[in-house]
Amino acid sequence: MLRNGIVLILLIALIAYSCERDDICAKSTPTTPTLTIGFRSNDNALESKPLNITVYNKDSTKAIAFSNASTINIPLRTDTTATVLLFEKNPGNPNAAEDPEDVDELTFTYTPQEVFISRACGYRVIFTNLEIRNNPGATRWIDDININLRTVENEDTTQVYISH
Amino acid sequence: MKILHRYILVINLCFIGLGSAFAQENQGVVVEEPLETRTSDTLVDRNPTEKYGLRAGIDLSKILRSFLEDNYEGAAILGDFRIKDRYYIAAEIGRETKSFDEAIFDAKTQGTYLKGGINYNAYNNWVGMSNLIYVGLHVGVSSFKTDLNQYTIYNPNTFFEPDVRTVSREYSGLNAIWGELQMGIQVEVLNNLYLGMNVQLKRMLSQKAPDDFTNIYAPGFNKITFDNVYGAGYGYSISYLLPIFKK
Numbered sequence: 001m002l003r004n005g006i007v008l009i010l011l012i013a014l015i016a017y018s019c020e021r022d023d024i025c026a027k028s029t030p031t032t033p034t035l036t037i038g039f040r041s042n043d044n045a046l047e048s049k050p051l052n053i054t055v056y057n058k059d060s061t062k063a064i065a066f067s068n069a070s071t072i073n074i075p076l077r078t079d080t081t082a083t084v085l086l087f088e089k090n091p092g093n094p095n096a097a098e099d100p101e102d103v104d105e106l107t108f109t110y111t112p113q114e115v116f117i118s119r120a121c122g123y124r125v126i127f128t129n130l131e132i133r134n135n136p137g138a139t140r141w142i143d144d145i146n147i148n149l150r151t152v153e154n155e156d157t158t159q160v161y162i163s164h
Numbered sequence: 165m166k167i168l169h170r171y172i173l174v175i176n177l178c179f180i181g182l183g184s185a186f187a188q189e190n191q192g193v194v195v196e197e198p199l200e201t202r203t204s205d206t207l208v209d210r211n212p213t214e215k216y217g218l219r220a221g222i223d224l225s226k227i228l229r230s231f232l233e234d235n236y237e238g239a240a241i242l243g244d245f246r247i248k249d250r251y252y253i254a255a256e257i258g259r260e261t262k263s264f265d266e267a268i269f270d271a272k273t274q275g276t277y278l279k280g281g282i283n284y285n286a287y288n289n290w291v292g293m294s295n296l297i298y299v300g301l302h303v304g305v306s307s308f309k310t311d312l313n314q315y316t317i318y319n320p321n322t323f324f325e326p327d328v329r330t331v332s333r334e335y336s337g338l339n340a341i342w343g344e345l346q347m348g349i350q351v352e353v354l355n356n357l358y359l360g361m362n363v364q365l366k367r368m369l370s371q372k373a374p375d376d377f378t379n380i381y382a383p384g385f386n387k388i389t390f391d392n393v394y395g396a397g398y399g400y401s402i403s404y405l406l407p408i409f410k411k
């Protein structure tokens with residue numbers, strides 16, 4: 001009986017050890033959101049107008065390209081209160097009918113707020129008091145910027161509309 | 165050389181002790197019937213052989229883990245006291261420090277714990293032997309603090325560099341209370357010297373966590389995972405029985 005007891009306890013120890021959960025952050029968990037921007041026609045503010053666009057960081061070392069997109073998601077810096085991004089319309093197409101290879105520089109300012117999620121996901125940052133400035137440049141393809149929601153805490157809402 | 169000989173002697177003694185503890189059973193099976201009837205004949209003037217007393221010892225697994233694991237340090241003393249034929253009051257007191265160096269945070273928890281409960285010995289011993297195969301119901305309380313040293317903002321988007329924040333936040337005054345089901349054995353390897361091992365299944369009853377962080381570990385309870393009240397643990401012990409009286 002003593003020997004059976006030892007075997008039983010070793011077995012339970014093994015089960016208990018293998019059953020220890022690993023914490024993995026589930027993809028469905030809302031973490032740090034990106035900013036959702038929708039593109040509208042300058043002629044009709046209710047009509048979405050897709051475009052080819054590439055977004056660069058300030059020194060153009062990193063890029064995200066979107067083709068024929070009416071909605072894009074762009075990241076905001078979590079470690080500071082402002083993000084500067086370059087938006088190029090019709091990149092690599094000097095013969096485009098509208099705004100060929102035209103770059104606008106936008107500055108997004110906000111208040112980053114740190115929120116604890118869980119052991120597996122750690123902390124995320126949400127953004128409040130969002131403001132956008134179109135910095136002076138030679139030409140501008142952006143006609144108007146409308147902020148729909150000044151708080152960026154998920155990717156379900158389009159927070160900003162840009163008309164062109 | 166003298167020391168070496170002494171070591172060999174001690175090791176041999178341990179093996180003899182272990183061997184005899186396991187061997188007695190098998191030998192016993194052959195002669196079980198006749199012995200049983202004899203003892204009932206002489207039951208009235210039988211000498212008392214059941215030892216009652218305080219068994220106290222240390223947790224070997226915590227000492228071993230302190231040496232083997234870089235991010236763990238712990239020690240515990242434990243003991244039990246026989247109150248009835250098969251029932252023991254058991255208690256354990258210890259302290260633990262555990263560091264977590266994970267991708268999203270780097271934190272350290274340290275504190276002390278106390279466990280207490282009742283063990284029931286399910287093992288039918290031969291006359292004069294006092295081994296245990298027991299189940300126990302215990303309650304544990306733990307008081308601890310957590311130091312958060314560094315964390316990285318969780319961001320699935322990798323366009324910008326990871327936002328790593330080095331801080332020195334101390335969350336103190338944290339606590340946890342849990343219930344614990346213990347199963348274990350205690351084998352008498354030498355006269356009054358016991359080796360024990362046990363497994364523990366735990367259920368968290370209540371805990372005080374930081375406002376802007378979480379409890380990642382509770383001394384005595386083990387790792388605390390998200391959205392899960394269950395935990396598990398194990399222990400190996402060596403203890404000495406201080407016999408107080410015999411029955």
